Amino acid sequence: MLLSRKQLLHPHSYTTCYCFHALVYQARSRACITAAAANTAEATSAVAAPPPKPGAPKQCARVLFVGGLPGAVDPDVLQQQLAAACSQWHPTRVEVARFEEESVRSRFAAGWQHKGHAAIAFTSEDDLAAAAAAVQQLAADDWQVAAVVGPARKPPPHWPPELTLTPQELQEVQQQQAAAALRRAHNKRQRDRRQQRLIDSVSSLLTGLSPPAGLAAAQQYQPLLGQRLQQQLLQQHQQHQQQLEQAADLQLTSSSTGGSSSVLCATDLVDQLMAAMPDPLRFAIQVDKLQQLLQTQQQQQGPGLIRLAAAPSVVAVEQQLLLDWSLLPAVVDPAFGGQLADADVVRAGAGRMNLRALRKRVQVESFMLLLLQLTLPALKANAHLHIVEFGSGSGNLVLPLAHLFPCFTLTAVDMKASAITLLRQRVQQGQMHNVRVQEGTIELYSGAADVVLALHACGAASDWSLAQAAARSAAFIVSPCCIGKVNKSNTAGLFYRQDGSKRQQADQAAAAQVQQALQQTGQIQYPRSHWLKQQMDELAAKVKAEQQQQQQQQQDASPLGTPAADPAGHTLLAQQQQQQQQQQPLSPLQQAVLQSGSRTEQCRALFSLMAQAADYSHQEDHSYPDLAALAKSNVELDRGLSMAEAGYSTALVRLLQPELTAKADVLLGLPAAGARQVTAAGSASSAFSWVWA
Incomplete structure (x- = not known):
């Protein structure tokens, strides 16, 4: 089975990942493919591929990579020969990929004779190891090339997992995927809630600002x-x-x-x-x-x-x-x-x-x-x-x-x-x-x-x-x-x-x-402006007053009346309020005010909240574009x-x-008129009027 050029050049395919490393490895090895092609009477020994990376999935150990295929042999013939050589180990799929154009070949393969590689899927590591020896023998006897043979670093992305996994392993993978989907859905709901709290807080912030700021900006x-x-x-x-x-x-x-x-x-x-x-x-x-x-x-x-x-x-x-x-x-x-x-x-x-x-x-x-x-x-x-x-x-x-x-x-x-x-x-x-x-x-x-x-x-x-x-x-x-x-x-x-050692020296020089x-x-x-600082200062005072009023209302509405102490010495009312705070987290607006110390820190926190919503780009799809633009x-x-x-x-x-x-x-x-007299360098500034004429 031949791969298309689109599959061959897929950014996440095993072609661009494993083959590159394999070619570099083979270029540095002592067995030179060029020399082997020049002397066809003697077949050179096969070159072993690098082992899979630690922690690689099981599929990688069950996909055999064969690199250095001869370009003179038809791809269909190569696929038939590989399938026949591995037939007793029952491969689930055999695919041959060719470099159709010289421009897409690695620069390390400029003088090489090979034109592609193959991937063979098995259902066990033992079958792959036995088939690897047979493929090496095929390359040496029939093709007279030094092939790169070994486990692939990653399976082709278009291969389904059924090709390399047993039914039990496939069931485990499906369970893991289902659990991961649940975690992603849970995390998305949390992100949506945080985003909605941010939207509500920024909306309240902008509504609380007087013109020309706020909604009138x-x-x-x-x-x-x-x-x-x-x-x-x-x-x-x-x-x-x-x-x-x-x-x-x-x-x-x-x-x-x-x-x-x-x-x-x-x-x-x-x-x-x-x-x-x-x-x-x-x-x-x-x-x-x-x-x-x-x-x-x-x-x-x-x-x-x-x-x-x-x-x-x-x-x-x-x-x-x-x-x-x-x-x-x-x-x-x-x-x-x-x-x-x-x-x-x-x-x-x-x-x-x-x-x-x-x-x-x-x-x-x-x-x-x-x-x-x-x-x-x-x-x-x-x-x-x-x-x-x-x-x-x-x-x-x-x-x-x-x-x-x-x-x-x-x-x-x-x-x-x-x-x-x-x-x-x-x-x-x-x-x-x-x-x-x-x-x-x-x-x-x-x-x-x-x-x-x-x-x-x-x-x-x-x-x-x-x-x-x-x-x-x-x-x-x-x-x-x-x-x-x-x-x-x-x-x-x-x-x-x-970065690195020079960073410390740069930091010391920058401090001065x-x-x-x-x-x-x-x-x-x-x-930046005193006007907005005053506006946010008033807004922070309003948020603090509302929070204090809400706490007082909760205390007055409590059926406990006077706080009673439990045997451990804590008040039941304090425990109840703590539970309520845990159930109803503070909004970003309340956090910016209540978790900041001085008025300057509160104003800065409110400004950072507004700037956080305002930082968006033309490459992103926002759920609140109008609010972001207004911020x-x-x-x-x-x-x-x-x-x-x-x-x-x-x-x-x-x-x-x-x-x-x-x-x-x-x-x-x-x-302003008359303000431009001397530049920072001390020279006289250009003498002309900024008034429109």
């Missing part, structure tokens, strides 16, 4: 492109400016008032953007797509929750791209230079992309539009800006932006040496003179920055990026990523170093760096509120085509 998003975003940022900017002027006992000048009216009276944002675009961007942008995007966002009824697309269409995503990516150098394209597209597409240099490459292109276009709107005054004034991307990786964001905005200097910062090496290669290949590359952590960056970028910087890395922007009064565009496991320490990436980073940017604590909106709103408390004009937007990813939230911020 999904209504705080602004369109990524349009005058509503401009108007919101401008109004916040004017409020900050008025506060500063009132504190200095000054009056609002007429020049600043005139600047604001020009924004609010703008009638064609596309013309403004096109006029201010650098030449490479104007050359690559598709104007009709830009106009269509602006019309679509202006016609939107309002913000709300976004449902992820179950099966996004590659064609539909490509049709909505704003840039003609064929006009950009391949080295700056995430699909080709970043090698995110399929290998055949990368080799051909054209063709249809996969969703991973298209998502990155959409993210680049989103940051391009936001950066264009933020820097309109600088572009119109031909002012030079220094833009820093934290967590740049191999440059899939910073390189296309550097090409589209050649008038700006972009610095890429990442802590992974492998990513930095690849980034430097791409910069050199593309001859990009406006890109600087720096290996290091976000916390310890000490250079200048006019605009801070961070695309999917995991956990606390996004918060450190915001802290670096605040330390320099720089504008920021930050799209956070994973938040369910926010770093409880303030080290973020400082301890991401080698932590103190330096904390002094430079301050401490990262959750929740993430609250986490990002908290970050935005913290930057607003630091004097920023902030906005919460989404990436283009937000249904492609759960990590579509983007925080946008402008510093």
